[in-house]
Amino acid sequence: MSLAALAVLLTLTTLFTATSASAAGINYVALGDSYASGLGAGSYTADSGSCKRSTNAYPYLWKNAHAPSSFSFVACSGARTGDVLNNQLSALNSGTTLVSISVGGNDAGFASTMQTCVLDSESACLNAVATAKAYATGTLPGQLDQVYAAIHAKAPNARVVVLGYPHLYKIGGSCIFGIGDTKRAAINGAADTLDGVIAKRAADAGFAFGDVRSAFTEHEICGSQTTWLNSTTLPVEESYHPKAVGQSGGYLPVFSAQV
Numbered sequence: 001m002s003l004a005a006l007a008v009l010l011t012l013t014t015l016f017t018a019t020s021a022s023a024a025g026i027n028y029v030a031l032g033d034s035y036a037s038g039l040g041a042g043s044y045t046a047d048s049g050s051c052k053r054s055t056n057a058y059p060y061l062w063k064n065a066h067a068p069s070s071f072s073f074v075a076c077s078g079a080r081t082g083d084v085l086n087n088q089l090s091a092l093n094s095g096t097t098l099v100s101i102s103v104g105g106n107d108a109g110f111a112s113t114m115q116t117c118v119l120d121s122e123s124a125c126l127n128a129v130a131t132a133k134a135y136a137t138g139t140l141p142g143q144l145d146q147v148y149a150a151i152h153a154k155a156p157n158a159r160v161v162v163l164g165y166p167h168l169y170k171i172g173g174s175c176i177f178g179i180g181d182t183k184r185a186a187i188n189g190a191a192d193t194l195d196g197v198i199a200k201r202a203a204d205a206g207f208a209f210g211d212v213r214s215a216f217t218e219h220e221i222c223g224s225q226t227t228w229l230n231s232t233t234l235p236v237e238e239s240y241h242p243k244a245v246g247q248s249g250g251y252l253p254v255f256s257a258q259v
Contacts, residue, residue: 033078042244052076058163058255084103094156108140113125117179163251168187170223174224
């Protein structure tokens with residue numbers, strides 16, 4: 001073997017070893033609600049039951065790509081901040097080095113607001129959105145502070161990445177049917193309010209924030225490119241959640257960039 005070939009081989013060996021060692025040092029715990037569990041993306045794990053944890057969800061995809069030393073996937077569809085505090089934090093410990101979480105949408109009444117906007121009048125929708133935004137700015141900050149403080153206490157050495165929520169609709173987009181643009185804009189505005197609150201609380205806690213709104217641009221419902229979000233669908237609980245391609249094309253790159 002020539003000296004040049006030997007040098008290349010040693011370099012490749014060093015790179016492979018460094019990559020493997022880095023991945024082997026990560027103990028990853030995925031917390032949160034349906035946007036973290038992968039509701040709407042299909043391929044749910046048999047042991048997750050009503051939590052609907054998907055092998056297409058961004059935490060699972062990241063685990064498959066990086067092979068961390070340990071992986072605990074405890075995100076659960078429908079989870080609120082109290083559910084994270086009471087049911088998910090036991091997965092954390094002082095050896096946890098990476099945590100992901102999205103939570104807050106259910107506390108602010110995302111599901112009921114969407115139901116009102118789809119089924120009821122424009123004024124009822126705008127009132128529901130206003131109520132959700134008031135909750136997000138008035139009550140949710142304290143709830144998020146509790147969750148983030150508890151995460152830091154349980155996993156003081158972890159890098160924590162907080163993921164936000166996308167806009168659901170492209171305003172002035174290609175949709176002919178469904179709700180009108182006034183309702184769509186109000187729903188997107190609620191997402192902006194929610195993301196703003198979450199980003200601020202995450203920053204104050206010393207956590208990273210992954211903003212997925214730009215990643216989903218033109219992939220929203222009514223967007224000009226492949227739609228990454230379910231519209232009204234069956235089963236109904238999967239409506240207005242990312243499809244598998246939304247998890248892989250939207251959430252995964254944003255999360256990976258923050259790790």
